[in-house]
Amino acid sequence: MERRNVGILGATGMVGQRFIQLLHNHPWFNITWLAASDRSQGKTYGEACKWKLDTPLPKHIAAMTMQPNVPQGATGELPHIIFAALDSDIAKELEPKFAAAGCAVISNSSAFRMAADVPLVVPEVNGDHLDMIEQQSWRKDSGGYIVTNPNCSAIGLVLALKPLETKFGIESIFVSTMQAVSGAGYPGVPSLDIMGNVIPFIKNEEEKLQEEVAKLLGTLRGDEVAMLDAKVSAHCNRVAVEDGHTECVSIKFKRKATREEILAAWSEFDPLHGQHLPTAPENPVQFEDAPDRPQPRLDRMRGAGMAATVGRLRECPLLDWKFVVLSHNTIRGAAGAAVLNAEVLARLGKLKPVKPAAVTA
């Protein structure tokens, strides 16, 4: 695969840092452009960012100069591919400017997830929805477009649900989340609010989880996504965990399912097999049989942080079956999800490679 230059918008935040961690040694992508707020512009990345990850900040990245957060005025050439990790209000303003300038904007933000012509994609679940970029006016005018990945809790949930929806059909879903503090960005939730505590409210989270699941498990018919016709009810809670969102799920199927059939549906689920995408995990849904798993500390790094772990499958006296799913919120739930979307777009020929002369080793 030819290499491609990429930029990161919102590079200093929790998700931006994960982008750097996942991309700096990526076999297909070179980081050539970084931007965040006006406060960061002109500083080196090392000065602008409070690096919070447990791998060292790469030296050549620390030395890069933070660019203006607009497509014009950059000191180097603006890359064609922009990974965006901005708050939704800011994304609403900035992402269209980059798409209009001809960039492929691979976004984490909720700003455009539910827009009728914007794909909301988890490649293992609904990669075919990427075709929707062809409807976007930016694509027609400049070649640019916006592709989004879902909310971090929605991603783990739909990975577990997709093989079950395919085999048994889903009638209703009840989900209660326990979401890590890194999900609130940095500095995020004050320590005195969260230490030894549970906060049973995350603004707009339940609404996002409910509507995004319906779009992700929906069917692309012509230009439109027909939403999944199932009832979804979500409770979202913030807990004192650093990374990894845990979700307790109860589910009612349209057709009867046995425990063995559910386990087989999860273990056989590997829709990206054979595509050789660097960030795709070998088994995106991994069942853990121990009665007290999955747990964030023990299971969030499965598949290099890209696999969802399911466990505690048992019959539900209210609906049909219940289980627990866990996924890494800033890797599978954010930066890793976006990188995987970009890898699929590269395979589809929807990302421009750099000219050979511009390739750096």
Ligand SMILES: NC(=O)C1=CN([C@@H]2O[C@H](COP(=O)(O)OP(=O)(O)OC[C@H]3O[C@@H](n4cnc5c(N)ncnc54)[C@H](OP(=O)(O)O)[C@@H]3O)[C@@H](O)[C@H]2O)C=CC1
């Ligand atoms: N954390 C998570 O688990 C997940 C987060 N997301 C989404 O990803 C996005 C980023 O989240 P997260 O990294 O946690 O947030 P952070 O608060 O940690 O980071 C925000 C980033 O946005 C930049 N920024 C702030 N204001 C502006 C501005 N006016 N113009 C340009 N850049 C600006 C900040 O730069 P500066 O340092 O200069 O202030 C920083 O780089 C959000 O939409 C979030 O909902 C999605 C999935 C999971």
Ligand SMILES: N[C@@H](CC(=O)OP(=O)(O)O)C(=O)O
């Ligand atoms: N709100 C999530 C983070 C997230 O993914 O949000 P959004 O849907 O805005 O990307 C959390 O706090 O854990």
